[in-house]
Amino acid sequence: MKTIVLYIAVITAGFIGLSSNAQTKTDSTEVYRVERRIENLNKEKETIKAEEREALKKEVEMIEDRLAKGEITLAEAETQKKEAARRRALNIENRISIVDSKIALLERNGLEGADGVGRIEINLGGDEDDDHQVFGVFYEKDEDRPVKYDRRTTSDLVIGIGFNNAIGDDQSLEDSDFKIAGSRFFELGVAWKTRVFKNSNWLRFKYGFSFQFNGLKPTDNRIYEENGDVTELVEFPLDLDKSKFRNDNLVFPIHFEFGPSKRIEKEDRIRYSTDNKLHFGIGGYGGLRLSSRMKYKFDDEDGDRVKEKVKGNFNANDFVYGLSSYVGWNGVALYAKYDLNDIFENDPNGLKNISLGVRFDID
Incomplete structure (x- = not known):
């Protein structure tokens, strides 16, 4: 005790x-x-x-x-x-x-x-x-901290969605191996925008990172299969209800954005607003492929519904790079991107990913 x-x-x-x-x-x-x-x-x-x-x-x-x-x-x-x-x-x-x-x-x-x-x-x-x-x-609440007089850098949440496809050398979308409406892309990321010139906002430098998900739906009842060092579309022996190939990438986009803005001047701050203004961006991106997968659904010979998901390398290129551009009003823009790298290594057709859709920049 x-x-x-x-x-x-x-x-x-x-x-x-x-x-x-x-x-x-x-x-x-x-x-x-x-x-x-x-x-x-x-x-x-x-x-x-x-x-x-x-x-x-x-x-x-x-x-x-x-x-x-x-x-x-x-x-x-x-x-x-x-x-x-x-x-x-x-x-x-x-x-x-x-x-x-x-x-x-x-x-x-x-x-x-x-x-x-x-x-x-x-x-x-x-x-x-x-x-x-x-x-x-x-x-500690930061109400006493001074307001930054001139904030040259802002940030946005970036969301992109739209149609995806792929075309090879000497090929157009009209004779593409993939369904136009069924193939889609989705992008989610963060972008920072910095005013290039001190006293003018007509040119901005936009940079950040994004996760891109590029989906392709093959035509003619086909799926992707690896044949040694070559990945090719082959016809499936049974009738497919769904067939979709997808690459997931982490990329780092860089754009120069052009467009007018309104200068707003107050006693304690200066801001440049692009609300209700047309803007145009041109640039590119580079990054890494994170994963590849093939999904397909079919009814087997007994009539049972089968779902298959194959995740692997598929001889896809590990490095991704390309060009992108957008034109929009406020936070909504028409958005296009085109991969300069082939989707697959050792591909005799030189298949490259292309996307067109809508981009949302949410501040």
Whole structure:
């Protein structure tokens, strides 16, 4: 009994010490985070000045260009320059005032007062950098963090769906070995879009990764079979209810996207909107084949329904690359892609995958 009491006393003392150490660490962490936030906010003030001065420089250049073309008089140009300078000075004053208010809240109330919400933290040790814990859980609402003035990169969820087919050398879709309506593709991925030029959004660089699922339904009651190093379509001895071959790929698309956009300027941010604007993208992709499979259904000689699924290599090329393009309005586009690689190795027909469908870019 005495031993048990002793154990309890030791454990209790340990927890008290751990709690004390955790509280001390939390207090020091709080101070560290406040100092880091204030340091970042002070840097933001210099960024604000630089952004507004650069914007003023661009405005003045535009005014001088209009003056040189004779669109405005010298007096009008001077008036516009003064108005632009006054507006930019007020922007700097107002934006810095907002930042100073955030700093004052941090200095007076710490992170909790600045956020206006409570904080959840479980800190069981380890070094940390800003808001990242090595071990533990930390949540902090980021309402006090500054809005990024000019966000040049955005991200979208990409979904593509449509018709798929394959054509060989000196072959067209009219004499394709695959059903036009029955062969389909599906694509799912993530794309990032970065504005190429600092003060113009007519050209964007779009990149990311996608999973592509390319399905082919052979005509004339045939399935794919491997014959040594060659994969070929062979006629099935029984009547097929369904026959479908599919390649699954992981690819990394890269596109240059063109199109107009609307510049939206507010006191604390600049954004470029492509809503209700036509856009056009051209580029390509490269990646790896993940898997290949052949599925078919038929009734055997006893009348029983049989489903077969053969997953294998099928002598399919492991590396995938091709060209793709799209043209659309808002987040919907007509989408086409064409593989430059042959679907199968050692294929005398040089069969290549081709797709046409609809692409959705969801932000």
